Amino acid sequence: CGFQLRGAAAMPDSIETLYIQGINIRDGLGLRLKRILNRNDVKVIDEYRDGAALMTFTENKLERRVMSVGVQTAKVAEYELILSVVYNLSDAQQNRLAEQERFEARRDYQFNPQQVLGRDAEEEILIEEMYEQVSQAIVRRLSALK
């Protein structure tokens, strides 16, 4: 029915070499994004130099929100994590390729007040999932640039 195995999704040449600012590329989302971009033949550099495209994150916000409250206890039953990022992208000639691009990921989990330490480990896993999801979404967006 028309489906074919995806061919090599060539990233545009304009972002072949990319400098990322506004987030730490050694940790968290930045690290995840850098690895995915590297896999897609985009070279993410540590120090800015001429000829590099510039990706500037203007927002990188991770919130924890009370999603639901237990009616018997009046205490938290579920939390929701919301990751939202916004970036601008310009090529080496300072042409804007993307303006205020926003991506969001959400996860929720049941909160067990008997084991609050378990929450930290669970959040860590969910946050990694969200980093992966947002990074994949950014890569899809970038590969559509022509």
Next chain:
Amino acid sequence: PLAAAFDRNILPARCDVLDADMFMPQSLIAPAESEVNVDADDAQFVEQGTSVFTGNVEVSRGNQQLNANRATYNHLYQEVTAQGDVTLRDSEIKVSADQAEWSLQEDQGAMIDADYLLRQQNARGEASHVFRQGVRRTLLKNASYTTCTEEDEFWVLEADNVDLDHDEAVGRARDVVLRMGGLPVFYTPYISFPLNDERKSGFLVPSIGNSDETGFDVSTPYYWNIAPNQDATLTPRYMSDRGMMLNAEYRYLTSNNQGLFDVGYLGSDNLRRDGEVTNPYYQEDRKHFTWQQQGRFSDRWSNYIDYNYTSDRNYLEDFSGNLSLSSTTHLRRLAQVNYHGDIWRFAARAQGYQTLFLDVEEPYQMLPQLTLRGFLPDQALGLTYELDTEFTAFDSDDRVTGQRFDFEPAISLPWGNAGAFMTPRVAVKQSYYNLDNVDRQPAYQEENISRTVPIVSLDSGLVFERPLTFANKGYIQTLEPRAFYLYIPERNQDDIPLFDTTMRTFTMGSLFSHDRFTGPDRVGDANQLSLALTSRIIDATTGRQKFALTLGQIQYFSDRDVGLQTNQRRDDRSDSDYIAEVIAEITKNWTASGQIQWNPDADETTLSSVQLRYRGDNGAIFNIGHRYRREGELDTAYSNIIGLEQVDISASLPINDTWSVIGRYYRSLDDQRTLETLAGVQYNSCCWATRFVFRDYINDINSDDRNTAFFIEIQLKGLGSFGNSTDSLLQESIIGYE
């Protein structure tokens, strides 16, 4: 969004803003050093250096200008006397009167019975006497000051003396009466107000209200702009039932650190009885303290501090005025140092919790926890090496304590291209426990425990694509099957205490996870295959996902013996719940998402969740969600996970330029009880704004105890305002509210 206008002094679009052409351009040259220019229809030289000008007289020096019908200019004393439709203006102010005297030598001007307009803040007023001292200061006598237009003069300050300092951009008034709707409502011997939009010290919008927990409740925040990189907000809060509380927030920003301190202190709680219940904190100190900091020592070393303290369990219920905060069960105390290397990441943390919830055991403290993680991809033969190590010392006053050392090297061979991937991975998890105080809990006998478990997995997937045309737009539809096989042999782990380990919430992510537990105290035995299928519809031109649907399930090839409790029944289901997730960008403004988990064995729904969100271009926000979760098997004494069925509707809707409404209706359907009701209206005109908020929510474990409260705030624009307290409370209730 319009709602934010309240706090940022934003005027509705239809408000007339003073024409910039009314004022002179700004100039860096002192007027005294500029030449005097006089222009008029007719000029006459009278005597001794005095000239008389008539008809469209314009006297200018630098960026000061005087216009009049008639003026006399003395060249010797450099004095101008003007009559008839006189205006004197510069870059900041325009004063109009019938007569004016202007001494160019002294750089002083005087006018009687004048009107004035200020370029910034849209401010205007009248005065019996106006004295100008150059372009830097204006002194007014018997003056009025307002940011309202003449047609709609909601408020006006009337003062004996007003000193407008244009350099500092501050106005200072003495003997001041505030009139609202023509009636005198307030007297103050002194008030200062800003003449521009820069952050300045001053009173913020006060909030007046009433709540069940506090009685009559008034907060008058004062903003202190200490330096460009630090500020403080001091908020005295008077509560008729409890007494006077002082809150203070201090924020700082340096090149390497940013953070805040937040403290609150109530000397002696005056509340003797709260309804039927005696207040356990009667005549006691009530206080809180928070310190949050994010910082870095260098490019690779960073720190994070999150320290929270309240004097008692009920503090947030009594003082927060907000369901999100009052439903908090634990306050974290964490100090952490991180190192981010190219291959290695290291973290050291000390962590404890203050428990606010009565019915739970005190959590363990981590004193300390050290983690070291290594990640080395793309090595010889395409191999990736990983290493996870962790050392934690768990401390407790009444439970078994101990140290845990966990060491997990892994090797994987990721292979893939754009259309397919496959990652075989083998890890060996080795854990060593050294337990202390085993006499506290007879369930634990062994002091030294070691456990070695191999973890074998194979993750693989394919990505198919096809072009799709819909409504003349090009899309790409994908079909992404994914299979994840996991094998972990069973180990008896009943002699290991649960320091930080519990069951993970079952989600789509669980299908591709190496463990069904959150911490290392249990490694779940597994022989299972997860299958999932995702289909996306992606806009071909933007690359943005419009729609995604994922279906998945785990097939279990053997029963799961490892559980949290010692003699927990083995889990013998042969497959997991089916899980389906969908997210759709219906239009630019509407997003829908849903999730369902269905148990095929019992033929029942475990979880369902539907959400619809609207984000309008004009700042409108609307959310509606329904959530159902079946009470699970884990809902024994061990865990507090509970079933629920709830509907949550929230909105912030601008009605027009000036009016907006906000609200939330959050209700539990399974027992027909409303968890929170919030309703508010907001009015924002050119010179004032007001907000009225009512809220009612369950506040206590004894859920008959509700907190019903209302608050009103009035902001007179131009008298200073930057942020305020209700705003952060509304953010917690209305998703997306900013």
